[in-house]
Structures are given as C-alpha cells and as structure tokens.
Amino acid sequence: MSGQARVHNFSISLDGFGAGEGQSMETPFGHADGALMQWFFGTRRGAAIHGLEPAALGVDDAFASAWGDGIGAEIMGRNKFGPQRGPWEDESWRGWWGEETPFKTPVFVLTHHPRPSIEMGDGTVFHFIDASPAEALAQAREAADGLDVRIGGGVATVRQFLAADLIDHMHLVEVPIVLGRGERLWDGLEGVQERFIIESVVSPQSGVVHRSFSRLPR
Numbered sequence: 001m002s003g004q005a006r007v008h009n010f011s012i013s014l015d016g017f018g019a020g021e022g023q024s025m026e027t028p029f030g031h032a033d034g035a036l037m038q039w040f041f042g043t044r045r046g047a048a049i050h051g052l053e054p055a056a057l058g059v060d061d062a063f064a065s066a067w068g069d070g071i072g073a074e075i076m077g078r079n080k081f082g083p084q085r086g087p088w089e090d091e092s093w094r095g096w097w098g099e100e101t102p103f104k105t106p107v108f109v110l111t112h113h114p115r116p117s118i119e120m121g122d123g124t125v126f127h128f129i130d131a132s133p134a135e136a137l138a139q140a141r142e143a144a145d146g147l148d149v150r151i152g153g154g155v156a157t158v159r160q161f162l163a164a165d166l167i168d169h170m171h172l173v174e175v176p177i178v179l180g181r182g183e184r185l186w187d188g189l190e191g192v193q194e195r196f197i198i199e200s201v202v203s204p205q206s207g208v209v210h211r212s213f214s215r216l217p218r
Helices: 035-041 044-049 059-068 133-144 155-163
Strands: 005-013 017-019 071-077 107-110 125-129 148-151 169-175 196-202 209-215
Touching: 005 035, 005 059, 005 155, 017 155, 035 044, 035 059, 035 169, 044 059, 059 169, 059 196, 059 209, 071 133, 071 155, 107 133, 125 133, 133 148, 133 155, 148 155
Parallel strands: 005 148, 005 169, 071 107, 071 148, 107 125
Antiparallel strands: 005 017, 169 209, 196 209
C-alpha cells in the first residue's frame, strides 16, 4: 500500500493567508515576517532548528513533533526552496537550511525550470522536477519506499494538492492574526472540508488553533 500524503505544521492567519505580501530573501513570509511561525519557535523542534533555548512541552510541541514520524520523502514548491523566480540564474543557491537540513529524506522541488539534483552534507538530495501534483506524488512515493510523503508547502503547492484531492492528512495551525493580503490557502477550494473529518485543539501556550484534517474513506 502506498504511503499517505501529509501536511504538517502549516500556519495560516485568521483570514486564510499562509504567507504575506512581498516575499523576498530578507522576508520569506512577506509582511507577515515571523508572526505565522512564532508558535513553532516555542516547541522543541522549532527551538532546535533555529538555535534557540530548549522549549517546554505542551500542545504545540506535541503537534510539531509529529512532523517527521513515518516520512520517507517530501514534496515542496520552488518558493519554499528559495527566493529565486524564473530560470535559475544562480545554481549556487542550495536552500535556506545549509548543509544540515531538517529533512534527511529525498526532497522533490516542483519547478518549471528543472536543474540537476543536489546532495547536501547530511545526505539529503533535492530533485528538481516539472510535474503535476499526481506525477510528483508518484515519484515521491517510489522514493519513500512505503513510508508517507510530506507535502511541505508553500501555499500554492498545498492548494494544488488539495485541488487534486491528493491530501490524506493535513495539520493546519490557525494563528490569531489578520494579514489582509498575501497568498491565501483556500482560494478555489470551496467545499473542501466535506472530504475530511476535522478536529480542533486550542493551545493555551500560544493561542493558536491546531486543526487536523483526516481524509474520509474514498
């Protein structure tokens, strides 16, 4: 049986934006800056990735820690991999994470401008593919060898996989801010909630709401 396609730790604002306007090298989340991920910095996983002091246990930590369980490959959009758009003018860019990435699995980067795969110092290999969501998922499942595939974002990538009805589990984090502009997750997805059982947990630590979407039997 093929592994599931899962989304984890994906933050959106109260008005549904997963990134603000004006994304750049200096501001990967646009005018939202770090507000969408502030809850994550208070978890053990977030603290470790960002070199912060060890964090306390709690609801946020429990959700954040499920990110890597049973994952054998990741699919991400090019906008998550880096700030460049269009043809690759600088192939020296190797992602935001440095040679020690958080992934430790094959990563498939969706792009209309494929380039040779690159291997990081920790063994993580980034593959750059021009593929539909279904085609990308088939490649990632083969690489995952029976484990699950994480759909890592950004917003457009998660939206495309939802539109193609390819998401089995989705963990969204609703952050109590209003962005007003940027990149919205829900555009064009009217009625998508009918495919899922949805459970919600409010975090007393950060005030975010964790929403778990579990796919109904097909």
